[in-house]
Amino acid sequence: MSAVDQAAVATGGRGRMRLFAVLGGLYMAQSIPSYLFVAAIPPIMREQGVSRTAIGYLSILMLPLVLKFLWAPLVDRVRPLARAHRASWVCITQAGVILAILALLAVEPTNVAAIIAVGSCASLLISTQDIATDGYAAKYLPPEDRPIGNAIQGAAVAFGVIIGGTLGLVLYHHIGWTGMILMVAGFSVVPLIAALAMRESDASAPATARPSLRAFLARPEARQILWIALTYRASEGLVKAMEGPYLVDAGVPLDVIGLISGLAATTVGLVGAALAAWLIRRSGVAMVLSLLGGLRTLCFALFALHAYGALTGHWPLFGAAFFQTLIRYMEIVALYSLFMAVTSSDQPGTDFTILACAQLVVYLIGSMLSGRIADAFGYGPLFAFCTALSGAAVVLAVAQLRAIERSPSPRL
Numbered sequence: 001m002s003a004v005d006q007a008a009v010a011t012g013g014r015g016r017m018r019l020f021a022v023l024g025g026l027y028m029a030q031s032i033p034s035y036l037f038v039a040a041i042p043p044i045m046r047e048q049g050v051s052r053t054a055i056g057y058l059s060i061l062m063l064p065l066v067l068k069f070l071w072a073p074l075v076d077r078v079r080p081l082a083r084a085h086r087a088s089w090v091c092i093t094q095a096g097v098i099l100a101i102l103a104l105l106a107v108e109p110t111n112v113a114a115i116i117a118v119g120s121c122a123s124l125l126i127s128t129q130d131i132a133t134d135g136y137a138a139k140y141l142p143p144e145d146r147p148i149g150n151a152i153q154g155a156a157v158a159f160g161v162i163i164g165g166t167l168g169l170v171l172y173h174h175i176g177w178t179g180m181i182l183m184v185a186g187f188s189v190v191p192l193i194a195a196l197a198m199r200e201s202d203a204s205a206p207a208t209a210r211p212s213l214r215a216f217l218a219r220p221e222a223r224q225i226l227w228i229a230l231t232y233r234a235s236e237g238l239v240k241a242m243e244g245p246y247l248v249d250a251g252v253p254l255d256v257i258g259l260i261s262g263l264a265a266t267t268v269g270l271v272g273a274a275l276a277a278w279l280i281r282r283s284g285v286a287m288v289l290s291l292l293g294g295l296r297t298l299c300f301a302l303f304a305l306h307a308y309g310a311l312t313g314h315w316p317l318f319g320a321a322f323f324q325t326l327i328r329y330m331e332i333v334a335l336y337s338l339f340m341a342v343t344s345s346d347q348p349g350t351d352f353t354i355l356a357c358a359q360l361v362v363y364l365i366g367s368m369l370s371g372r373i374a375d376a377f378g379y380g381p382l383f384a385f386c387t388a389l390s391g392a393a394v395v396l397a398v399a400q401l402r403a404i405e406r407s408p409s410p411r412l
Helices: 003-009 012-047 052-070 072-077 087-108 112-140 143-189 192-196 213-217 220-229 234-251 254-261 264-282 287-305 315-341 348-377 378-405
Strands: none
Touching: 003 254, 003 264, 012 052, 012 087, 012 112, 012 143, 012 192, 052 072, 052 112, 052 220, 072 112, 072 348, 087 112, 087 143, 087 192, 087 287, 112 143, 112 348, 143 315, 213 220, 213 348, 220 234, 220 254, 220 315, 220 348, 220 378, 234 315, 234 348, 234 378, 264 287, 287 378, 315 348, 348 378
């Protein structure tokens, strides 16, 4: 990312604040419809008598988020409008998302196939929009502002949870399915203002290189960060997927579990994102990832000790669950700042998307395997294995980051 690119978009304090506001709006544009589908609609379907098996099929909506690296070069390469590269992608996809939400007006909440079809279209559009937004952030955020930019993303996602998920359910309870859909569609129009406020210094300039996956893999520092993306969160999905079931089996009431994973998690997420941004600016990404990895390993060890009976009572579990949520929000800010550091100006959306998809894939694989491992061996061995895997991932990440820092032209 060149200084010219950054300066052209964010000059002085006013330009900097404008960029932050635009990013907040862009990330909220994605999160509101996302959490309508994953947080509000499933409980509504269940209340209408839809089976848990059928509701489980909604997980297919995650597929575009995992596979979006396949068409990320296209988003970096193609300009739908000559003078508005990523802004035009955002406007087109957000308009499509709003139409997809409105299409739910013709669908009953018991029509699983129709909801999956509409949700899949929306997910594809949201994933494409995410490529353009991440590319915009990676290209125009100066290195010192990357932690703040990623903290803004975390905060926008938290507000998306509240508007698309929590408020969606409240609206459904009071004004029904049609009223909820119309209100959420209306909220989704507002972030289009952010797209219209985007400023791109290269909006009409031809690309100097053809964006591709091969171009990403050709850079040694990109391959090193890819290893971190593939390993750092490998243990996390294993634990997170079984955290709720373990709390239930440990005798924790459902309302307490809901408090931990709902309102408290949102609050912790906002605090964690801001705290991570401050720590990264003060001490650097490498130190923050090392610290968070160590604390995460300690949380997993607490779960393992409790599962083996070495710790008793609910408070150790509450503490571990609380800090695990805090750490998860913080490490996303740190990882995304790290990913932005190795993006190239020719294909920022492609580079960032490859790394973001890599860490998401290993997280989801862990989530899918966790129940099978717990059934086969029990909670204790599962959490003990995750503790060891987490510690090993931290050691590997530190080694890779030190290797990059010793390179002739470090970018971190």
